[in-house]
Amino acid sequence: MSLDLKTHGLFTQAILDGLKGAADKEGYEPDGVVTADELTTYLDKQIPELARKYGQTKDEKQQLHFVLGGRNSHFVLTHNPAVAAKVQKRLDGLAELARSGKISEKFATEGKDLLERMPRLKAQRSLRQAYQQLVDGSLTLDQFEEKRQTILDNTKMKRTEALDFAQKVIEATQILKEGYVKEVNQGQLIGWGIQGLYRRLDERIPAAIRTRLKDIKDLGEGDLTVLLADARQHLGVREDLDKHRDIDITLQRMMSHLDPYTTYIDPETKKRWEQEIEGKFRGIGIQIRKDAASDELLVVTPIKNSPAYKAKLMAGDVITTITRESDDDGNPLATPEVIQTKGLPLSDAVKKILGLPGTRVKLTIRREGVEQPFDVEITRGQVELESVLGFHRKTNDDWDFMIDPENKIGYVRLTSFSRNTYRDLLRAMDNLKRQGVKGFILDLRFNPGGLLDSAIKISDLYIDDGLIVSIRPRVGREARFSGQHAGSLLDFPMICLVNGYSASGSEIVSAALQDHRRALIVGERSYGKGSVQNIQPFEKGEIKLTTASFWRPTGKNLNKSSTSGKAEDEWGVVPDKVVKLSSKEREDLAEHQRDTEIIQRKDQPIVKKDKPEFKDRQLETALEYLRGQIKLAARGPAKRAG
Secondary structure (H helix, E strand, C coil): CCCECCCCEHHHHHHHHHHHHHCCCCCCCCCCEEEHHHHHHHHHHHHHHHHHHHCCCHHHHCCCCCCCCCCCCCCEEEECHHHHHHHHHHHHHHHHHHHCCCCCHHHHHHHHHHHHCCCCCHHHHHHHHHHHHHHHCCCCHHHHHHHHHHHHHHCCCCHHHHHHHHHHHHHHHHHHHHHCCCCCCHHHHHHHHHHHHHHHHCCCCCHHHHHHHCCHHHCCHHHHHHHHHHHHHHHCCCHHHCCCHHHHHHHHHHHCCCCCCCEEECHHHHHHHHHHHHCEEEECCEEEEECCCCCCEEEEEECCCCHHHHCCCCCCCEEEEEEEEECCCCCEEEEEEEEECCCCCHHHHHHHHCCCCCCEEEEEEECCCCCCCEEEEEECEEEECCCEECCEECCCCCEECEEECCCCEEEEEECCECCCHHHHHHHHHHHHHHCCCCEEEEECCCCCCECHHHHHHHHHHHCCCEEEEEEEECCCCCEEEEECCCCCCCCCCEEEEECCCCCCHHHHHHHHHHHCCCCEEEECCCCCCCEEEEEEEECCEEEEEEEEEEECCCCCECCCCCCCCCCCCCCCCCCCEECCCCHHHHHHHHHHHHHHHCCCCCCCCCCCCCCCCCCCHHHHHHHHHHHHHHHHHHHCCCCCCC
16 A cells, blocks of 8 residues: 555655656656656656655555556646746747748758657757757857758768668677577568667657568568668667667567567677576676665575675665776776765666676675674685575575485476586485485576576486477477486486476476376476577677477477467377466565575574565475375385185
8 A cells, every 4th residue: 555645645645746847857857747757757756756755664664655657658647837928929939030041941840859759869958959059049040050051960870871780780690590599581680670760769660661571571681671771860869779680679579579589689688698507697696686674685595605695795785885996897096986875777777786807896785783884895706606406595595405304305406408507406316315404495486597407417417218309390300308317316206396387397297207207297388489489699799599399298389379279189298187376376486485595694584574474375285195105115015815
């Protein structure tokens, strides 16, 4: 419930203030209108500030809000009365210049558009200021025309640059034509790219280009190159397309028409994706989020064995200041960079804390129970992410993989299939074997997948010899991956937990376990991703394209998108024992799993007040089944009478 203020709730008060003009902030001055994106930006900043100011309890200070849509919408919601008269006066002045014949109709129309609304681009804002100066009398007409022409000249793109853009897009389409799982038309790909680029920028496609788009499927590569160059050159030099963003947007919008998994990964996203796949990154090793109560950085948890863990950073610590002595490339700074985290966007904070191994960063910490803030200096290193988790952490922060010591039932949760997952899973299973494991639960809920090789190795660990998965490309021979008997763990009953967020590698493993009758599958139907993606380096980023489909040992495909997606269709992995959760239970499960990952302070564990004890019905079903199987095995074979 929204926090009550004097006359309205917190959210209502912020909405009213924004619509009255407080949200009219985009650009160098208010322009007299409040747009949907301006209001969204205002609410994102104002609501947390109001909550911190008027909230009495921690929960009240941390009240959250959600805005659905609006972030990219420039739709006018209302007018700002504080500046409406000033804006109208300038519009009237512009109209008078047009009526008196001092400016052309072209200038009158262009100026009206610019004076009515604050443009988004820097060049257009400079042009708006020139029109204001003309109307206000601080620029003569000759001075205005000279200034206008200089601004427009600076936005013109060279033909060579436009052709370079076109050639790179053409190269991407060639990769798609050669490797994509289905046949694609190069012209259609280009059409999707151009239309997507203009739509993303909220720009109208010129009539001459729109006409050529109608027959684009029949155009040859030379004509497509010219069309791409014309489309790009028309948009000109602008800050929302610099630093490779014109190619990023074009390729991403183009590939969005193919399937959900084929896309262009830009260089910045590539770094984050590599961390997930490789299972490691360069930094200090903490999970952080914004602290709603202070607007500073809150340490959710240090990562086991990371530099932050060894430096004794703790869950619940608040980082008030980041001090850097070197830049992103590890070069020493002339003077240390001191950054206050209050008001600092989370993404910017992460960039400041990350860095090259061997470089140092100093964090100023405020810790509950410690009177004064203190500094912690940490040397960055390679941080390994945990993808093999147990039931809960031991006192030494290692994972406990024995969920039921009395019945010797083990439990492992895999969060992904990264480079190190198989290695770490072997260590966990060795730990359980030493304890005499008699039953085992493999939890793949919320696991989105990862490396194919990792999923195949993990499947092979639990099944006897036989087919694990088949990979079928559009062209070329089918690849079949089979397991080997040596090293297989077969002497205990097993449960595999899945849900609607278990995808890709999770489905390869659970389908193999089900088809080989090695494990009982419990939970909810899996996601239904039956395709394989290949990664190709491209323009400092990567093209991730679907190249094949994968098929379970029984010869069935898991792909939901190849069916109508109805419940009666065959897709995904359907559990042997279906245990459906409500959306609230599913959210609570995800939160409970995140909570178990936190490395708690030993002196003051974080306890969420008034939170009922979580009951995992799917896990309880798995435990009940395994306990029954273990009891049956303990009775031994029945004796024959006679």
